[in-house]
Amino acid sequence: MTVTIPQLSILSFTEMASSISEIHQAHAQLLKTGDFYRNTLASNKLISFAVSNPDPNTLSYAHSVLTHITTPNSFSYNSLLRAYANSLTPQNALFLFCQMLQGPVFPDKYSFTFALKACAAFGGVEEGRQIHGQALKLGIGFDVFVANTLIGVYSRSGCFGVARILLDKMTNRDVISWNALLSAYIEKGFISSARRIFDEMEQRNIESWNFMISGYLSHGLLEEAKSIFDSMPVKDVVSWNAMITGYAHASCFGEVLKLFEDMQRKKVRPDSCTLVNVLSACAHLGALGQGEWIHGYIDKNGIGIYGFIATALVDMYSKCGNIEKALNVFRNASKTDISTWNSIIVGLGMHGFGEKALDAFSEMLAEGFEPNEVTFIAVLSACSRSGLLNEGHKMFRLMVDDYGIEPTIEHYGCMVDLLGRVGLLEEALELLETRPLQEAHVLWESLLSACKNHGNLKMAEDVARRLLELNLQDSAGYVQLSNAYAALKRWDDVSNVRQKMKALKINKEPGCSMIEVDGVVQEFLAGEGLIIEQI
Template sequence: MSACSSSSLPILLFTERAKSVSEIQQAHAFMLKTGLFKDTFSASKLIAFAATNPEPKTVSYAHSILNRIETPNAFTHNSVIRAYANSSTPELALIVFREMLLGPVFPDKYCFTFVLKACASFCGFEEGRQIHGLFMKSDLVSDVFVENTLVNVYGRSGYFEIARNLLDRMPVRDAVSWNSLLSAYLDKGLIEEARALFDEMEERNVESWNFMISGYAAAGLVKEAKELFDCMPVKDVVSWNALVSGYAHVGCYSDVLEVFNEMLNNSTEQPDGFTFVNVLSACANLGSLSQGEWVHVYIDKHGIEIEGFLATALVDMYSKCGKIDKALEVFRVTSKKDVSTWNSIILGLSVHGLGNDALEIFSEMVYEGFKPNGITFIGVLSACNHVGLLDQARNLFETMNSVYSIEPTIEHYGCMVDLLGRMGKFEEAEELLNEIPADEASVLLESLLGACKRFGRMEQAERIGNRLLELNPHESSGYVQMSNVYASNGRWDEVMEMRKKMRAERVNKKPGCSAIEIDGVVHEFLAGEGLIID
């Protein structure tokens, strides 16, 4: 049967457009029924299309098809090996590689590149070393792609000396050769070694600079990242995003906005979704509504689809800037939501005291088939807290584990302890506190201590306060809280005693910090400082 026969063309076109494993199965069934599956070309195309489908199930299905081909070739094996190497289970590529070694087809240079990439993905040093040996024994000539991947395998596995020796012995090196070792250094947090290699590199490309800028940013070294960024001969959107995310990572939100404005004014590169997410996050943290609204207008003007993380960032920005109605509007018009989008509006409604609305959104989320996660439950438990729904909070707290297999964290316990304290259920709150490791309980003890003060429960307040001071003798919060409790009951001798203990432990109360937006400019100041406006 001819590989280009007209009878095979329609089914191959159908297979190429397949979006799910069920459509791949339909094509497979048709080929078996018509005898096309015996044609190696048609069968190879079926495997290739299945292997390139993003669904994990289709990759394993492609593997099962491969095992049923009478005369497989290097292309069929390579398609599956490459698919596994790019998947969340790269180690499965080795199974296909071993099966290939047992058959009539010997691996070519592309196959070695793909299987070594899989080894790099799961840091398979021993497997990579054995495959390296097999390649050296083969009749294949030295190949820069294979050797680049080997450098990556050894580097990501932490064997930097071997990786460097291999790099030095390569007869032909390109920017990818150097980048393979550079990225491995940065992945392990070896910033100094990476910079030394970067300075030594015979050939750099934009990716080389981006690797270093991202590495500095990830390590919190934003000054060094900015210096390198300024020296960069050619920048792309990844370069700008690396610097923007670096400033966002260390909380320098004003710098995020400065870099964004510089990108718009002095660069031919256009911001993408990743840029906008970081910029909107900065606006949210600064409370800069006017700048956040400007970004929203820019997104709409340029026809950028608002979905997923971008929708989440917009909802979060409007919520944190006090525009919960606008946050809800963005949420409603977003057609492609993910769990983070649902979480953002639930948390936003909860913070704005709209607990019942948040719980309604949660019910809608579950009804539409989205699976809640730990952040979702922080939102709904907070919602219950804001409107005093104790029974519903208890039920949700129990549901976390029993229905969704989510182990409660300190944040979930915090919502429950705070609500129980507000409702005067101190014994139940203390029982819940006993389930939490002592080193994580401090902030919850502070919350319960404040509730004791409001209800005038001195005996429990002293017990909880003493426990808090035992855990954190050098933190000011416990002393301040107990001083306030004693002061509210007129016990001034105990207030003075608390202050003496603070001095004895050399504990100082840290000043608060606030931010305010005036005429589109964000001003930050410490408690006790004056704000001077021109």
């Protein structure tokens, strides 16, 4: 629908515009009245709207507007420079910057900043040096905005010495100056150098602390990250999320829940990243009560259940044993994606509902979602748990032939487990022998367990021998072979295996289980005695 603009000034209309089509109408009106060529302010409004639009095609439109303005100003150029620097084609900012150097509108300190930001984006250190020279000629080389961006260009290109010299020469450096160097050290993986800069900083802001926490966590240094975190004078949600995510990635799920409780006591509002990681921790620990509390928090605060949140809730309820609630969350999610479908298929398979998992897979296809590698792991695992041999074969062929997905070790593992469960040990062995022994270590353990369950001692001995050839210190092969002998009451052979384990000083990993009591997760370890650890 065409909007007429007689009663509104063109400036008011461009400010009220909500779509690029309305901007085009304003552009047409400016052309009609002749104001486009002489009204720089109105033309700048067109450029500002176009560069703020997420559609990358509007950048070329904004550039076209700029080239047709009779008297553009620095704002006209800088708006487009900034947009190019933040785009997928930052090199275009340099072309525009070179045009400015020829006049009549010459670059100011903001133009230099945006051009340098573009250099940092594509690693153009040589281009950055040239712009640095131009800035020094114009006397703005040590302007705080220009110098800070230069530090980022040099340090992100590995020229830390030049960046440090520039920092030391700045008379009005600020925390952003230090952060530019600090973040680059962390980005390049030089955590020790980053720590020295951090300790030397004249002032720090919350980003400085968060940079160090993220740097330590990226190197798996949880204690060092926690030390920085505990020392922070003020923490924001990014700080808490960094630590929670770090502990989650390290499988320290008990620490995740403790941090979340501390976060609640400090009255820091969690975001979706926090909730997803905490729900994942609840799922791994079987902490249903805490997971339900988080679900209630989500509902109470009107947080939409879709995407990662929906997936995390489905996964939590499934792993905590409540498949009905998992299904309820899934069916009532405002929006589902492939991850949500994968999660419910995994949950149904985990609870022994193999046929329902296959029904969910068919429903997913009917909804127009294309399965990925994880989908087929979920489906094949469901077939394995329910002993659906024919369906498992069909899904494996579907994955390879129809969707062109190359099977991974996880897909082969599901098939070996399925064949082992139904007693097709020879077929499982044939499938295994197509994979390199080193890669398929865990699969051989699965086949060894199946041999024990089906009483095939001859194959069990052969599989155990292959496992021990791969790793003489691995307890799994010894334990499974010992159990196979015990099932056939061959006690002398059991004793021989255990004596060999003692001689080689091989210890079986203790079993453990977890249970939630009154909102507290208890872990039980089986060994010489019973050890109870509160999480």
